[in-house]
Amino acid sequence: DEVIVTPLIRTTISDDRGDEPCYDGYPASELINKGYEIPHVIGLLWDKRLISKQEAEIIKRIMMLSADHGPCVSGAYATILAACAGIGMSQAVAAGLIMIGPRFGGAVTDAGRWFKYAVDNKMNVDEFLAYMKKNVGPVPGIGHRVKSLRNPDKRVKELVGYVKSLNIKTPCLDFALEVEKITAAKKDNLILNVDGTMAAVLVDLGFPIDSLNGFFILSRTIGLIGHWVDQKRQDSRLIRLFDYLVNYAAPKRREV
Numbered sequence: 001d002e003v004i005v006t007p008l009i010r011t012t013i014s015d016d017r018g019d020e021p022c023y024d025g026y027p028a029s030e031l032i033n034k035g036y037e038i039p040h041v042i043g044l045l046w047d048k049r050l051i052s053k054q055e056a057e058i059i060k061r062i063m064m065l066s067a068d069h070g071p072c073v074s075g076a077y078a079t080i081l082a083a084c085a086g087i088g089m090s091q092a093v094a095a096g097l098i099m100i101g102p103r104f105g106g107a108v109t110d111a112g113r114w115f116k117y118a119v120d121n122k123m124n125v126d127e128f129l130a131y132m133k134k135n136v137g138p139v140p141g142i143g144h145r146v147k148s149l150r151n152p153d154k155r156v157k158e159l160v161g162y163v164k165s166l167n168i169k170t171p172c173l174d175f176a177l178e179v180e181k182i183t184a185a186k187k188d189n190l191i192l193n194v195d196g197t198m199a200a201v202l203v204d205l206g207f208p209i210d211s212l213n214g215f216f217i218l219s220r221t222i223g224l225i226g227h228w229v230d231q232k233r234q235d236s237r238l239i240r241l242f243d244y245l246v247n248y249a250a251p252k253r254r255e256v
């Protein structure tokens with residue numbers, strides 16, 4: 001008697017049943033030997049398409065620019081704190097990754113989503129900002145804690161300059177830059193940030209909205225691993241906050 005088993009999961013991106021993995025049908029060794037690189041693997045596994053050389057170069061640059069931003073940002077700081085508490089690499093890196101969210105690093109997907117929404121609906125910047133204020137809140141991809149018009153983010157300038165030099169159509173990036181003109185005029189740190197720039201460029205390249213945060217997560221993992229290894233190498237001690245860094249606002253000690 002034939003037993004019919006219902007598959008537990010369905011995958012459409014890779015197959016490991018041969019002598020090597022195939023990414024969206026392409027054997028890994030063939031990709032390597034024909035000169036394809038990490039961005040092509042990302043294209044195959046995240047968007048099921050073999051991206052062009054030009055797209056691969058843009059993705060490589062996005063990854064290089066967002067791999068790390070020093071020890072003070074939420075993600076790196078969490079990984080360093082964990083490393084100093086003796087936590088192993090995967091957990092300490094996971095602690096840093098958990099920090100990636102709507103305010104730090106994880107605004108890429110929503111920035112892409114809303115810039116695309118505006119472009120698709122032919123909104124002008126004023127309409128977009130009014131819509132966001134009423135329905136969404138702070139515009140994802142806009143604003144930075146330390147970068148501003150007076151202290152520009154070189155990463156953003158670099159990426160925008162490169163993409164613009166290619167003379168490709170960039171409706172989302174163009175719109176995001178128009179948004180920045182208005183928001184930064186209101187408050188000088190409301191610039192187009194690295195999340196927003198990556199998002200706009202990646203939407204213009206056709207990457208699925210849901211994949212966009214992945215670009216920051218993947219790139220920043222390089223930096224988080226670096227911070228963990230760095231603390232191990234230095235045999236760093238446990239970190240404990242100093243009292244003077246805390247505003248103790250709890251009631252003074254009292255009798256029961």
Ligand code: Q5B
Nearest residue numbers: 069073103104105107138139140141142143144145193195
């Ligand atoms: N306001 C990023 O804010 C930050 C506004 C806004 C309208 C906005 C804030 C924000 C959207 C999320 C986003 C990615 C939290 C940032 C990154 C990677 C990184 C990190 C690094 C790296 C900073 C003060 C006043 C308030 C707000 C208004 C702020 N943002 N209004 N749209 N987008 N952005 N995140 O300075 O009237 O006073 O109440 O949430 O895109 O994470 O290097 O550090 O590589 O690691 O803390 O670059 O902009 O100011 O939140 O106290 O706001 O500005 O409504 O107005 P701040 P807040 P009011 S890139």
